[in-house]
Amino acid sequence: MANATDHLWMHFTRMASYSAGEVPTIVRGEGAYVWDAQGRRYLDGLAGLFVVNAGHGRTELAEAAAKQAGELAYFPLWSYAHPKAVELAEKISSLTPGDLNRVFFTTGGSEAVEAAWKLARAYFKRTGQPNKYKVISRYIAYHGTSMGALSITGLPGIKSDFEPLVPGAIKVPNTNFYRAPEHGDSPEAFGRWAADEIGRAIEREGPDTVAAVFLEPVQNSGGCFPPPPGYFERVREICDAYDVLLVSDEVICSWGRLGEYFGAVRYGYQPDIITTAKGITSGYAPLGAMIASDRLMEPFLTETGMFAHGVTFGGHPVSCAVALANLEVFAREDLVGHVRANEDAFRSTLEKLYDLPIVGDVRGDGYFYGIELVKDKTTRETFDEAESERLLRGFLSTALFQAGLYCRADDRGDPVVQLAPPLIAEQQHFDEIEQILRTVLTEAWARL
Numbered sequence: 001m002a003n004a005t006d007h008l009w010m011h012f013t014r015m016a017s018y019s020a021g022e023v024p025t026i027v028r029g030e031g032a033y034v035w036d037a038q039g040r041r042y043l044d045g046l047a048g049l050f051v052v053n054a055g056h057g058r059t060e061l062a063e064a065a066a067k068q069a070g071e072l073a074y075f076p077l078w079s080y081a082h083p084k085a086v087e088l089a090e091k092i093s094s095l096t097p098g099d100l101n102r103v104f105f106t107t108g109g110s111e112a113v114e115a116a117w118k119l120a121r122a123y124f125k126r127t128g129q130p131n132k133y134k135v136i137s138r139y140i141a142y143h144g145t146s147m148g149a150l151s152i153t154g155l156p157g158i159k160s161d162f163e164p165l166v167p168g169a170i171k172v173p174n175t176n177f178y179r180a181p182e183h184g185d186s187p188e189a190f191g192r193w194a195a196d197e198i199g200r201a202i203e204r205e206g207p208d209t210v211a212a213v214f215l216e217p218v219q220n221s222g223g224c225f226p227p228p229p230g231y232f233e234r235v236r237e238i239c240d241a242y243d244v245l246l247v248s249d250e251v252i253c254s255w256g257r258l259g260e261y262f263g264a265v266r267y268g269y270q271p272d273i274i275t276t277a278k279g280i281t282s283g284y285a286p287l288g289a290m291i292a293s294d295r296l297m298e299p300f301l302t303e304t305g306m307f308a309h310g311v312t313f314g315g316h317p318v319s320c321a322v323a324l325a326n327l328e329v330f331a332r333e334d335l336v337g338h339v340r341a342n343e344d345a346f347r348s349t350l351e352k353l354y355d356l357p358i359v360g361d362v363r364g365d366g367y368f369y370g371i372e373l374v375k376d377k378t379t380r381e382t383f384d385e386a387e388s389e390r391l392l393r394g395f396l397s398t399a400l401f402q403a404g405l406y407c408r409a410d411d412r413g414d415p416v417v418q419l420a421p422p423l424i425a426e427q428q429h430f431d432e433i434e435q436i437l438r439t440v441l442t443e444a445w446a447r448l
C-alpha cells in the first residue's frame, strides 16, 4: 500500500528502505499460502513469524473468537477467573512434561520471558537465597525485546541503542556445531563442552548469585541450532548441582514445531519453567504463557503470598478460547504426528540444495530449519559485511519473496535462510520451497 509508511511504524524495519517502493501488504491467507494486495500468492515458509502452526484461513478459530467476544469480551485474571483461562491452563498442564502445572498467562513471548526472570528472582528471595538474581543465556540467542528479555537476548546489534540494560544477564557460547570453537570432530564432546561453559559461568559469577539459565530447545536466531547430543542432560545436572532454574524458552519450539507439544519433550529434558507464545493460538489471537513447576509456586501459596506481577490482557478470554479451539484442531488432525511423519521428508528435500556451492549447512529438526550460506564450502568461509549487506539484505529476502516464497534471510549470526512453514505443510510445499530456493540461491551466487 502506498501510504503504509505514513503512520505505520513497522517492527525491526528499515523504514527508509520503503521510501522509493511499496510496502508488501498481505491481505489474506489460506492453508500454507498468503496473498498480497495485488493478488499475488506466496508460500508462507515462516508461518508468519513461527506463529501460524495450524495454517491460515481456519474459520473455526475465527468463530471461537467471535463466540467468546459475544459471551464475555474481557475480564482480568487479577483475583478473578474466566472459564476459558481455567480450561486452557488445565489443558496446557496435561501436555507439559513433569510437574509444570502452573500457568501464568501473558500476551506474548517477551512478557513470558520477563515473567520467568521475575519469578526466578522472587522465588529465591522467598526461599532464603535473596542474592540469586542473575540469568545465563547464549550469545546470539533472541529472547525478546522488553528490557528484561532484551538483556537476556545475546544480540549486541539490537541492544546497544537501549543500554544500560538490566544488570546480571550473563552470556555463554552458543551451540553452533558447524563452527565449533572446540571439539569440532565430536558432537558429544562439543555438547559436553558447551554445557560445561554454563557451569563455568556459574562458578565465575558465584553460584549464590545465579537464579536461572534461559535456553531455547533449538536456538533460533542466526542459526537454527538443534542441541548437540547430551547437551540438555548435562545442563540439567549443572542446574541441579548449583540450584539454578532451567527455563526452556519455547516461544517458537512448542506447539508441534519440533514434532511434540513441547521442545523439552522432544529432547527429553525437564525444565523448571517453560515460556511459550506464538503457535499456542496459531496466531488467531495473541497469547503467551509462563508455565512453572509446582515447586516454584509453593512460596506464593502462603496466606498473604502473591506473585506481584500481571498484565491487563494476559489470558484474554478471546485468546484463551482461540487457543482451546486451536488445540482441538491439533488433536483432531494430529498435527504433531504429521510433523513427526513428514520431518524426514522436509529435511531430505532441503538437503538436495547441498549441490549448490553457496549452501554450507542444512540444520534443524521438525518443521524448523536453517540453511547456512557460505562463500566457500570447504573452508566454511562466510561473507564479509559488505557482501552480507549486498547479498542478504539487498537481494535475497526480496528475491525470494518475488519468487513466491516468504521466509527469512537472517544474518544476526552467520547468514541463514530460515524456514518454519505451517505444520500442515507436506511434500508439495517442501518441493516448492526447494525449487524457489534453488533458483534464487543460484542467482545469488552468480551475483557475488
Ligand SMILES: Cc1ncc(COP(=O)(O)O)c(C=O)c1O
Residues within 6 Å of the ligand: 108, 109, 110, 111, 113, 142, 143, 144, 145, 216, 220, 249, 250, 251, 252, 277, 278
Ligand atoms: C525464543 C523467543 N523468546 C521470546 C521471543 C519474544 O516473543 P514476542 O515477540 O512474542 O514478544 C521470541 C520471539 O521470536 C523468541 O523466539
